[in-house]
Amino acid sequence: MAKKPRVMIVGGGLAGLAAAMKLAELEVDVDLMSLTPVKRSHSVCAQGGINSVNDQTRQLGDDEWKHFDDTVYGGDFLQHQPPVKEMAYWAPTIIDLMDRLGVTFNRTPEGFLDRRRFGGTLYKRTAFAGATTGQQLLYALDEQVRRWEVAGRIRKFEFWDFLAPILDETGRCRGCVAQDLVSMEIRAFPADFLVLATGGCGLIFGRSTMSMVCTGSAVSRCFQAGAKYGNGEFIQVHPTAIPGADKLRLMSESARGEGGRVWVPRKPHDPRDPRQIPEEERYYFLEERYPEYGNLVPRDIATREIFNVCVNEGLSVDPDRQAVYLDLTHIPRSELDRKLGGILEIYEKFQGVDPREVPMKIFPAVHYSMGGLWVDYERSADGGLVPAHPKNQATNIPGMYAIGECDYQYHGANRLGANSLLSCIFSGLFVAPGLKEQLEHLDSLASEAPATLFESAQRQQQHRHDKLLSQEGGGENPYLLHQQLGDIMTRTATVVRHNDQLREAIDRVLELRDRADRCSLSDTGHWTNQNVVFTKALQDMFPVALTILRGALLRDECRGAHYKPEFELPGLTSDDPAERRRQAEQWVDAFIEKNQKWLKSTIARWDPQQRDVEISYEPVDTSLIPPRPRLYGLVGAETIEEVWRERQQRASEPAGAGAAGRS
Amino acid sequence: MAETHTSSATPESFEVRILRQDGPGQASYWERHRVQYEPQMNVISVLQKIAAQATTADGRSVSPVVWDCNCLEEICGACTMVINGRVRQACSALVDNLLRYENPTEIRLEPMSKFPVIRDLMVDRSRLFRALEKVRAWVPVDGYYDLGPGPRISPKVQEQAYPLSKCMSCGCCLEACPQYTKVELTQEPGESDEAFEARKKAAYDQAFIGAHAISQAMLFNMHPTGKHEAAERLDQLTAPGGIQICGNAQNCVAVCPKEIPLTTSIGRAGRAATLHVLRKWFDG
Numbered sequence: 018m019a020k021k022p023r024v025m026i027v028g029g030g031l032a033g034l035a036a037a038m039k040l041a042e043l044e045v046d047v048d049l050m051s052l053t054p055v056k057r058s059h060s061v062c063a064q065g066g067i068n069s070v071n072d073q074t075r076q077l078g079d080d081e082w083k084h085f086d087d088t089v090y091g092g093d094f095l096q097h098q099p100p101v102k103e104m105a106y107w108a109p110t111i112i113d114l115m116d117r118l119g120v121t122f123n124r125t126p127e128g129f130l131d132r133r134r135f136g137g138t139l140y141k142r143t144a145f146a147g148a149t150t151g152q153q154l155l156y157a158l159d160e161q162v163r164r165w166e167v168a169g170r171i172r173k174f175e176f177w178d179f180l181a182p183i184l185d186e187t188g189r190c191r192g193c194v195a196q197d198l199v200s201m202e203i204r205a206f207p208a209d210f211l212v213l214a215t216g217g218c219g220l221i222f223g224r225s226t227m228s229m230v231c232t233g234s235a236v237s238r239c240f241q242a243g244a245k246y247g248n249g250e251f252i253q254v255h256p257t258a259i260p261g262a263d264k265l266r267l268m269s270e271s272a273r274g275e276g277g278r279v280w281v282p283r284k285p286h287d288p289r290d291p292r293q294i295p296e297e298e299r300y301y302f303l304e305e306r307y308p309e310y311g312n313l314v315p316r317d318i319a320t321r322e323i324f325n326v327c328v329n330e331g332l333s334v335d336p337d338r339q340a341v342y343l344d345l346t347h348i349p350r351s352e353l354d355r356k357l358g359g360i361l362e363i364y365e366k367f368q369g370v371d372p373r374e375v376p377m378k379i380f381p382a383v384h385y386s387m388g389g390l391w392v393d394y395e396r397s398a399d400g401g402l403v404p405a406h407p408k409n410q411a412t413n414i415p416g417m418y419a420i421g422e423c424d425y426q427y428h429g430a431n432r433l434g435a436n437s438l439l440s441c442i443f444s445g446l447f448v449a450p451g452l453k454e455q456l457e458h459l460d461s462l463a464s465e466a467p468a469t470l471f472e473s474a475q476r477q478q479q480h481r482h483d484k485l486l487s488q489e490g491g492g493e494n495p496y497l498l499h500q501q502l503g504d505i506m507t508r509t510a511t512v513v514r515h516n517d518q519l520r521e522a523i524d525r526v527l528e529l530r531d532r533a534d535r536c537s538l539s540d541t542g543h544w545t546n547q548n549v550v551f552t553k554a555l556q557d558m559f560p561v562a563l564t565i566l567r568g569a570l571l572r573d574e575c576r577g578a579h580y581k582p583e584f585e586l587p588g589l590t591s592d593d594p595a596e597r598r599r600q601a602e603q604w605v606d607a608f609i610e611k612n613q614k615w616l617k618s619t620i621a622r623w624d625p626q627q628r629d630v631e632i633s634y635e636p637v638d639t640s641l642i643p644p645r646p647r648l649y650g651l652v653g654a655e656t657i658e659e660v661w662r663e664r665q666q667r668a669s670e671p672a673g674a675g676a677a678g679r680s
Numbered sequence: 681m682a683e684t685h686t687s688s689a690t691p692e693s694f695e696v697r698i699l700r701q702d703g704p705g706q707a708s709y710w711e712r713h714r715v716q717y718e719p720q721m722n723v724i725s726v727l728q729k730i731a732a733q734a735t736t737a738d739g740r741s742v743s744p745v746v747w748d749c750n751c752l753e754e755i756c757g758a759c760t761m762v763i764n765g766r767v768r769q770a771c772s773a774l775v776d777n778l779l780r781y782e783n784p785t786e787i788r789l790e791p792m793s794k795f796p797v798i799r800d801l802m803v804d805r806s807r808l809f810r811a812l813e814k815v816r817a818w819v820p821v822d823g824y825y826d827l828g829p830g831p832r833i834s835p836k837v838q839e840q841a842y843p844l845s846k847c848m849s850c851g852c853c854l855e856a857c858p859q860y861t862k863v864e865l866t867q868e869p870g871e872s873d874e875a876f877e878a879r880k881k882a883a884y885d886q887a888f889i890g891a892h893a894i895s896q897a898m899l900f901n902m903h904p905t906g907k908h909e910a911a912e913r914l915d916q917l918t919a920p921g922g923i924q925i926c927g928n929a930q931n932c933v934a935v936c937p938k939e940i941p942l943t944t945s946i947g948r949a950g951r952a953a954t955l956h957v958l959r960k961w962f963d964g
Contacts (some may be wrong), residue, residue: 057757119906121838147842262720369774496728545798
């Protein structure tokens with residue numbers, strides 16, 4: 018019997034499931050591996066929605082190009098533009114597909130998809146299913162994958178932990194080693210292509226809005242095997258989360274999209290019931306500072322403003338912990354239940370307070386990794402991507418691909434709300450034809466590679482496992498080390514970053530890295546041992562933590578989620594028009610200089626000898642939309658914009674028709 | 681030392697009794713742990729503390745308790761267990777409420793009883809997912825190419841479908857159901873993984889399918905494209921292990937954390953199944 022090629026997908030969230038079902042449709046045999054039953058993947062936590070241009074916004078002047086533009090502007094121009102353009106142009110068809118798959122999107126009275134507005138745009142682009150859009154999208158894909166499983170096209174390996182990619186002597190990826198979380202069996206899986214779809218790395222920050230599987234360990238294991246990691250320092254801190262002892266639970270941006278207002282009492286720690294505080298004594302700081310976008314400024318800005326109002330201005334609503342009000346109480350109960358039921362239930366359930374009656378208390382929390390495994394793409398003549406090209410979503414390790422949150426491709430320095438579900442499904446669907454194309458021209462199958470390749474890879478992992486179980490006398494507790502790592506990372510590498518703190522953090526993380534080698538396990542058994550699995554994940558957090566810290570330390574600028582006050586370009590201070598104009602010219606000069614220096618992708622590589630990361634940089638393809646200043650709320654924005662426009666005009670005149678994009 | 685508390689006071693610490701089991705087929709045993717009280721704890725943070733201290737109330741070093749969890753927002757369904765005798769998610773079981781309203785000194789944790797225990801509080805719920813295969817819980821689309829938008833759906837239908845599609849396959853409805861009984865098989869010596877898998881599926885298919893799957897069948901029979909396979913789903917609902925086994929105890933709807941109208945689904949499924957059987961008689 019002739020053997021057939023197989024693709025191994027690691028991770029069963031939106032990206033992994035989308036890739037699996039598309040490959041199955043293309044008659045490719047797929048293995049799908051996940052730490053949890055795929056239906057319980059972290060994508061279920063996404064609440065708000067998924068963006069695309071639609072018939073209604075189109076008639077208000079919107080188009081795919083504007084969605085593309087909002088995405089790169091929101092991301093502070095750090096993404097390569099062709100993949101983002103391709104994604105924006107695919108978005109309407111992706112939502113059509115999800116609609117056909119039975120996603121229970123909210124409807125208009127006439128039966129069309131209802132849309133809401135999200136941060137960073139002026140259009141109502143976001144389709145949603147109550148406040149559990151991620152759950153509903155994931156279920157639709159889970160159902161299709163189950164259908165293919167019954168048809169025999171997809172095999173699932175749930176409760177399996179990815180331990181390492183297997184590279185042959187030429188450096189090509191030939192499969193992976195993984196461990197059964199129940200029986201603890203370690204097994205090699207030959208695969209002709211390996212697709213990583215393992216999501217973000219929030220657990221490196223201890224508590225975040227991410228699920229318990231989001232340790233980043235699978236990505237780290239590929240990184241340690243030689244995969245490049247891009248833009249690691251860009252970590253999105255979501256402006257609105259509910260503080261909790263075990264987890265910081267997300268309060269979706271849709272709460273603001275549906276009219277939620279963020280405020281604090283003007284009087285610090287005003288002890289009154291928030292409902293008793295009159296309107297004029299409330300400080301709606303986002304609305305006051307950003308009249309155009311109001312409560313719907315992009316996430317990085319909302320986060321910093323909330324952080325600032327609490328930490329620097331001392332206006333937290335509680336004296337003993339940081340929080341601001343997110344207020345929905347002016348919206349009718351029935352409307353709230355219909356549009357936001359799911360997320361309001363979460364607040365009520367975990368805080369014991371009804372947010373329809375009492376303003377919620379929220380504070381920012383680590384939420385999304387914009388950075389991730391470096392992946393390639395093939396640019397088309399019109400500035401999008403060449404479909405079915407082998408380079409699309411390919412890591413630098415031949416045969417290894419990455420999609421979804423674990424790649425670095427789509428969100429640049431900051432992700433717009435309701436774009437992550439889109440990028441996950443898009444990259445999952447888009448990677449499949451390129452793999453199919455190559456499978457038809459393989460020289461040899463992984464399953465026919467020498468058995469020694471797989472045996473030695475398996476043995477290496479077995480050795481690591483056995484050594485951890487048997488080592489004695491180290492005395493380190495992996496759970497406590499994890500807490501310490503999380504504290505350091507949260508303190509130094511989230512909303513505001515300072516070089517001295519980052520330097521100190523690196524030293525402390527290196528120290529923790531070495532201590533984590535000496536973990537003593539409280540469970541040394543050979544059956545469903547979660548202790549050893551967690552310890553391995555913890556050890557593998559350090560390469561990614563160092564990638565985040567070193568990237569942040571070197572990047573001396575402010576861009577998107579990466580904010581270093583020391584290198585901020587301040588707003589204009591003068592009231593005199595001529596002087597103001599001069600300041601604006603200076604501002605623009607400084608902005609251009611900053612981009613020349615820092616508009617580049619951070620690329621980390623693992624140095625196994627030093628057990629540390631090396632950072633280099635790569636240019637960013639900004640050929641479609643020239644980078645422009647991101648001026649949300651800056652003092653003097655109009656003058657700066659004027660100067661900027663004049664300069665752009667001057668620059669384009671002698672060159673003639675230069676712009677690659679449309680307007 | 682046992683202390684008594686009034687319901688309003690917060691204790692310094694409280695006891696957690698856990699029903700442990702080292703592996704499938706082994707005897708279970710109770711173990712006592714003492715946990716320092718902190719504000720805003722839930723059962724997950726209690727288990728995390730127990731994992732970190734790895735010492736029982738009487739000072740013995742033990743391996744950390746095994747349990748399943750992921751999202752901690754009561755939306756993934758993973759951390760379902762029996763807490764103080766009631767099945768629910770550990771993440772949304774708040775310690776303050778458990779101590780205030782249920783038992784001021786102790787929290788009792790057990791694995792679900794209707795699924796085979798893997799270890800401690802972790803159980804094997806593959807039967808639950810098998811039921812979704814059986815009832816073809818999906819929309820049978822032609823494929824994933826761009827074929828335009830889906831069918832138009834009125835807000836009324838959406839509002840009916842949405843609650844059903846929030847089912848997170850947690851298993852609460854099955855744990856509470858008197859007709860849903862445990863099916864536990866063990867792999868024979870020499871039996872391949874594939875053969876064991878097939879034998880398990882065959883056994884699951886003979887046993888009661890459960891409220892969650894009946895409700896999912898109704899969800900897809902309601903969908904304009906999904907209903908193209910309505911007859912096949914009803915065939916499954918009237919096959920062995922089907923809806924006829926439901927004893928109408930209505931426990932399922934009472935324990936569902938997502939408040940899914942499971943008994944409404946069962947009622948509708950029952951009527952549709954009856955019509956389906958009659959139609960099959962008359963059509964020969």
